[in-house]
Amino acid sequence: MVQAVRRAARILRELATSGPRLGVTELADRMGVAKPTAHALLRTLEAEGLVVQDRESSKYQLGPDLVQLGNAYLDTQELRTRSVTWADLLATRTGEAVWVAVLNGEQILVVHHAFRPEGAVQILEVGASIPWSTCALGKAVVAFAPEEDRTRLLGGQLAVLTGASITDPAALAEQLERVAGTGYAVEEQESALGDAGIAAPVFDRSGAVAGAIGIVGPVERLLAAPGTGDIAGTGNGGGAGNGGGAVRQELAVAVRETARSLSRDLGAPRGTPVPVRRDGP
Template sequence: MSAEKSEKRLLSSLQNALQILRSYTLDNPLQGITDISNNLGLGKSTVHRLVTTLAEEGFLIKDKETQKYRLGYSVLALSGVVTSNLDIYNESLPVVRNLVNKVDETAHIGVLDDGHIIYLLKVECNHLVRFLTHVGRRNPLHCTSSGKVMLAHQTPEYINDYIENGLKGYTKSTITNPRLLNKTLEEIREKGYATSYEELLEGVHSVAAPIRDYTGKVISSITTVGPKQRITLSKIPFFAKNVMEAANEISMKMGYMKRMRLS
């Protein structure tokens, strides 16, 4: 086998191994060889070889009862390294906790990742009803307040490319019209915050604001989310005010100095 073919085979195996790891979610925490093969469209022999290697390295653990695999402690160790070295995580945690105490709803920090919003941090509120969101969860941009905040501050080319990939409808309230989405993004830039009214999940409302770095670039978003019975339309100004204040506090910690308007 030539060196070039050997390198391509190695890269293909690496890509497949990463796809296997990314196929695990809170909704799908346990998978067998057949499950992975069917979900990813890979041959069973290929999956078996890669899963065996991942298990040997501690990235997967085999359940003795079901003979299926779950994520191992090596993934947790890497997660700890990532979060401990992320300035946004370290600087935002106390602010997010304070926000949750003020509004009594769950809050997240999210970042843009390959056309999705991915959550880096989550602080739960004290209410018994909680939402099936978690650190590492990826959600669409056009139907979440955190996603729309991030999308609103991307380049026109990025926004157009996102729209051209299709605006999937998740509920009857999801924005699927490109013109309406562009108008919404313009309003978000003007107001300084975004909302989502049952656009991803029925009965769920959320409010988000952008977090900036020292250059003024939007690098992440902070969101508060709850049932529509608690985050009512009449209370949006209250939630928006607190979310924007939290976003500004984190931005300042990241080195952003808000320019003063001259009178």
């Protein structure tokens, strides 16, 4: 690998996660390089519009050209392109906001967001990044990922965003097994207090999991009557399966059916097993 490129990428990641503004000395210390090296990399990135220097503080922050690059990725992301119509239909059918996401390292990246049909003020979440283990979208993807990927992710550090976030790898592994059996995942206040999600995996033309589609909203609306039953056998594990009733069941069916239709639109073979998990190609 080219060391200069890796260092440049490291600078962008540091600014994205530790910023919004960092000085040359701070970046050099974080990267373990000499200050002149960090300065040279920053000046090159600045010339390309990938970082900009604040005039008052002389510190650097991410540049505007990254927006263009990010939009280009979204425009060429086939799952996002194919999901637009299906996400709108799911939002209309359930009355909830719909997210479409892909796995990016240990994070789930939201590539499309269909607003809840009701005219309340809503914030566009495209580009949001969420730890995979704290959301239904992440669990839906990882439950159907190859065994080696699941093992790696379960062996990594499991994020804690709320008191309901699952930090026990064994408990999370059991939950993924249930997701693989039902074809959908549930999250209850593991990413944000008061919020819940229901998501199902989406498969591509090779039959591999390409991402997930799901609904997000208030826990009392999505999971209705917490603690009253376990409709789909996903109980235990940070509250992810608690809650029940006809509302949850109807929403889960709607999500799973939409995911299946989107998979077909992506060219997934008609024999692609949902909800049976598929390991490897």
